[in-house]
Amino acid sequence: MALPSQADDKVYHLKLAETWGANTPLLGDTTKRLAYLAKTLSNGRLHIRIDSSNKHKAPFGVFDMVRAGQYDIGHSASYYWKGKLPNSLYFTTMPFGMTAPEQYGWFYYGDGQSLMNEVYEPFGIYSFPGGNTGVQMGGWFQKEINSLADVQGLKIRIPGFAGEIWAKLGAKPVNIAPGDLYTSLERRTIDAVEWIGPSLDIQMGFHKIAPFYYTGWHEPASELQFLVNKKAFARLPADLQQILTTAMRVVAYDMYIHFQHESAVNWANMKREYPAIQVKSFPKDVINAMQAANSALLAAHAEKDPLAKRIQHSQASYMAKARAWTEIADQAYLNSMSE
Structure with missing residues (x-):
């Protein structure tokens, strides 16, 4: 043009x-x-x-x-x-x-x-x-999450729709400015912090005070x-x-x-320099509860707001088409590499 x-x-x-x-x-x-x-x-x-x-x-x-x-x-x-x-x-x-x-x-x-x-x-x-940022990690936790019971009362810094989902599960989400994240975690004002991923997390120092690093689902x-x-x-x-x-x-x-x-560079450095970091995925019962809460919250937002309903429909319909290609292209390729 x-x-x-x-x-x-x-x-x-x-x-x-x-x-x-x-x-x-x-x-x-x-x-x-x-x-x-x-x-x-x-x-x-x-x-x-x-x-x-x-x-x-x-x-x-x-x-x-x-x-x-x-x-x-x-x-x-x-x-x-x-x-x-x-x-x-x-x-x-x-x-x-x-x-x-x-x-x-x-x-x-x-x-x-x-x-x-x-x-x-x-x-x-x-x-x-x-x-x-691409896919973000699920956050740094001071204690391991083994079941839904471990989520109850958990104070976690996480913004957006994901914060609403954590609240549905019984956690206490808060939003904190980036410059205050480390101090809040260090002083136990919060029990966990979600920031971005290895691209920026390691230099923030979260691994020094929260050894459990969870994979993403929310962003x-x-x-x-x-x-x-x-x-x-x-x-x-x-x-x-x-x-x-x-x-x-x-x-x-x-x-x-x-x-x-x-993220690629820092992930490799993290695995080599900080082997004590425990990379975890959330248990299946927690993920299932998150998905159920996500569906319920989307429905509630759509019921109250016609524009929200239109946006949700647009995202869902576009993702259905795009994901079909992602699965036959990227995912099939990655699967073939691991076979």
Whole structure:
């Protein structure tokens, strides 16, 4: 697609607020890449200033700051806003849902982007895919989970729909800003913490105080988001609008590949350097209860909200088609390699 012709030589400045602390690996790299690419592709006409959470002091306030025009762009995760915008949680990832390639297909060539636009439109905000972590691990636990009884009263940091599922099982989920996760676990304010995966978890040090590392079920394709204030976007000439949206798409994909690489490298290092870490999968009765709770919660959300019902239907129908191909392509290939 040809870019629109350059409208003027004016330099445009945008401010970006991110949920992450300064120089957070991978997550923070993505916003830096966005700023670099926007400036380079625009021949210096589009500058993006990045304010990390240690500067703006509101890691979970990014939505409100972009909505109010305090910032032009935000980088965060859509499910952080479920308290004020319940349908936002569908655009990060869903338990037992699509993998990253499947979900990207839904966003870019299915109904995903248009449904996300519909959810955010009343708030004067555009939302775009902002980079994927791939499958996330199930979390670090101070005690082994052997049955549903071990879940009762468990204090776990976990956001999004998965937090609602843990609550259904009798746990006590909370959301804590990234910078406070280690301290909360160390001080036993929480019993377990879900963050991302080996790409970032090891350097957080969770393995020093929680030796049980559980495999994932809850976030198979964790997509971050770029929030863009509509008025700020409208002030840009057409060519810079195209450059910004293209740059966001490029860096989102690059983050996915970067996470894939770092997870592979750090998984190998973890197995070699920290053999005491016990990698576990949740018992079958816990997984079965999670799936049952997931189905019940989806039905309850759909019954209360017609838009939620439409989003759920869109995701389920797209996943059915995409998963059939994933199984005959990726899964069959992996199965053949292990035979």
